[in-house]
Amino acid sequence: MTPRANGSRAEEQRQRILTAAVGVFSRRGYRATSMNDVAAGVGLSKPTLYHYVATKQDLLVQVYERVLDESLASARAIVAAAADPLEAVRGLIVDRVAYTCEHRDLLKICFEEESELPPELAEPILARRRAYEAVVLEAVEAQVAASGADLGMATKVYVNTCLGAANWVYKWFDRTGALTPRELGEQVARVQLAMLAG
Template identity: 50%
Template sequence: MATRGRPSHAAAQRERVLAGAADIFSKQGYRATSMNEIAAAVDLSKPTLYHYFRNKEELLIRLYEDVMNESLATARRIVDTVPNPLDALRDLIAYRVRYTCENQAIHKVFFEEEEELPPELLHSVMEMRKQFEDVMKGLVGQHLDGTGRSLMVSETVYVNTCLGAANWVYKWYDPEGPLEPEQLGQDVASLLLLPLSA
């Protein structure tokens, strides 16, 4: 029996396999990766790997679901706990940058392997992505309503510009560079919020 409050061995093993799959998918692409290579990367036999995941597609699906579930849960928690909409927006942008920097491999897969998803899951991912954007648009709207300010562009354009900047860090962030993910998140958030603060 698993210890209460701690992941079971099977759950921990699944997380290890997912991390290994994300790493190898990000380096050589989903199509070019075999289950044999994933098994070798995480030091499991192929039959043992199939005990945790039926096939490569299931691994990819789980990676996408994990990113979206984590993102939405965090967005909703921030909205529920940070009363000022501008502060909540700052926290949400900083979180997106930090989470992306800390999980570069999985985000490379997330943003570059969408065409490999089955159509029903792609629809689900797009719907969850829209929900995340709607959380941000809600915060922008609340802030503007409360201050009487306006944007030069639509809230949709502004939010998608913010998300584009926050998400793109998976391409260029250097873990060996001078900024920790948390500090970079704060810096990017401060820059992106200038149109709302001026």
């Protein structure tokens, strides 16, 4: 077997472990979950699990990194492809709502387990979050400049309000309901964009 094949298989196993950890963390909570629980969730022995991941905390960090890296890449792509700033903001809101609905277990961990991260691990994650928020803020500022819209609040407050509404759907979105994640995103965006039209 080639080294590349070995590397690919190891990465596949790490992704399986992370997926199992997300499921267990989401159901039981981070603090109540043991590495034995994660090992059982992925069907590995505990010694084999430790071959791929050093600590439970490492798994929690990987959850945050995955969500924020995916979100940042998607946000940058949406802005780059948008015909104008308003379309960029609309796309960002729709995407945030849809992603949150489609990855509720991941987002539940991110929103409810942040206090479990020590400062030295939290800071790089916060830097990723700030980078994502900066993309949204720049798009909103571009739309305000283009339209002359009066938000009646600081632009950053508006952005935090939009993201707060989009993120909170992890608490109440009903997969069996009438709306798909993207349809819900379109409705949320329609309400939030009314202030930006100018």
